[in-house]
Amino acid sequence: MCADKTILVTGGAGFLGSYLCESLLKAGNDVLCLDNFHTGSRKNIAHLLDDRRFELLRHDVTVPLVAEVDEIYNLACPASPIHYQLDPVQTVRTNVQGALNLLDLAVRGNAKIFQASTSEVYGDPHVHPQVEGYFGNVNPVGPRACYDEGKRCAETLFFDYHRQYGLDIRVVRIFNTYGPRMRADDGRVVSNFIVQALRGEPITIYGDGSQTRSFCYVDDLIRGFISLMDAPSTVPNPCNIGNPTEFTMRELATLVLELTGSKSQLVERPLPQDDPTQRRPDISRAKKYLDWEPAVELREGLAKTIAYFEADLTSGEDAPKARPLPAPVRARARSAALNKETV
Ligand SMILES: NC(=O)c1ccc[n+]([C@@H]2O[C@H](COP(=O)([O-])OP(=O)(O)OC[C@H]3O[C@@H](n4cnc5c(N)ncnc54)[C@H](O)[C@@H]3O)[C@@H](O)[C@H]2O)c1
Secondary structure, eight states: OOOSOEEEEETTTSHHHHHHHHHHHHTTOEEEEEEOOSSOOHHHHGGGTTOTTEEEEEOOTTSOOOOOOSEEEEOOSOOSHHHHTTSHHHHHHHHHHHHHHHHHHHHHHTOEEEEEEEGGGGBSOSSSSBOTTOOOBOOTTSTTHHHHHHHHHHHHHHHHHHHHHOOOEEEEEEOOEEOTTOOTTSOOHHHHHHHHHHHTOOEEEETTSOOEEEOEEHHHHHHHHHHHHHSOTTSOSSEEESOOOEEEHHHHHHHHHHHHTOOOOEEEEOOOTTOOSOOOBOOHHIIIIIOOOOOOOHHHHHHHHHHHHHHHHHSOOOOOOOOOOOHHHHHHHHHHHHHHHHO
16 A cells, blocks of 8 residues: 555544554554544544544534545445434435535545445345446335435446546445444444344344345455555446355354354344345455455454454443434434334
8 A cells, every 4th residue: 555645534433434544544644534423433543543643533524624635535424224214314415415525625635535335225136246237226215215325326426526527536335344343232233143142132133034145344345445545547436345255144143143152042023124135245346456355254253243342341331322413303303213103
């Protein structure tokens, strides 16, 4: 990696952002970490705060920003369905207005810009495994659309800024990633299963557990991010980054039980609306152009993640909560919850 750059990482206090900041610093860059702390946590970046090359800026990407940087990694957006559905309008705004603000910043400073997109742009896919050329099957009016369509629109903006202003863009489509520093309360399947197993609570399987996902360990993903950013501009975008080994939810639960030694029972719950039944990246593009492929096996990555949650759950510290939303939003969320309960 070329060092001595000034790099803006939005969403830098989140799960993935904190690892990215760490890697970029290690390589000798100056890092400006921007976050509004909606789902991010100071704890994730506490170990970086004394590094003179690290700077923290509390800011919301929906508000325009002035900064002189060489590169921008845009990761700002809650990634877990629980959090992005809490205030769907803000989720769309973060994705769309946030992308516009950062793209304008990149144009002004002639910076290279990277978008953390998602496999959710493929929706509930009819093509398996998912190749970058597949346009997806997304419900544009469902409860996940604020995230899926927000990310799709952000991709559109990136490509339009590239065509219209010649901006150097990198777009990565991230498939399920896990590792230490995931939040215990964010409802993502890996953290859910581990926390339930460690607490001896029933492990909730949505549907019959036959739906599949592929899980990438965070170190592999961050290596992929940086390879894409540092690759020549001729590398085709977007680029899938993820682990192509596919597991059913039942297989994942069984492995978590084995590694934790937990006696938790598996219980089935109804499948949430628009939950995709299959997910697996085709990573031919990443292999060919970035010489990238994942190195960490699920068993090894899960063991590290379990060790993290074991320490975290016994530390006695309260898990950081998602930051409260402004009052009108809270009122709306409450009334929606009440309506749901009375139906
Ligand atoms: N983890 C995954 O498996 C996964 C999969 C696909 C895509 N992604 C994408 O990667 C990025 C990072 O995901 P993560 O897992 O680290 O999630 P995360 O929720 O831990 O991190 C997101 C960060 O963005 C911050 N943020 C949210 N809205 C913001 C705003 N308006 N302004 C400034 N900061 C804001 C949050 O406080 C948090 O620190 C997200 O864009 C997500 O959509 C992640």
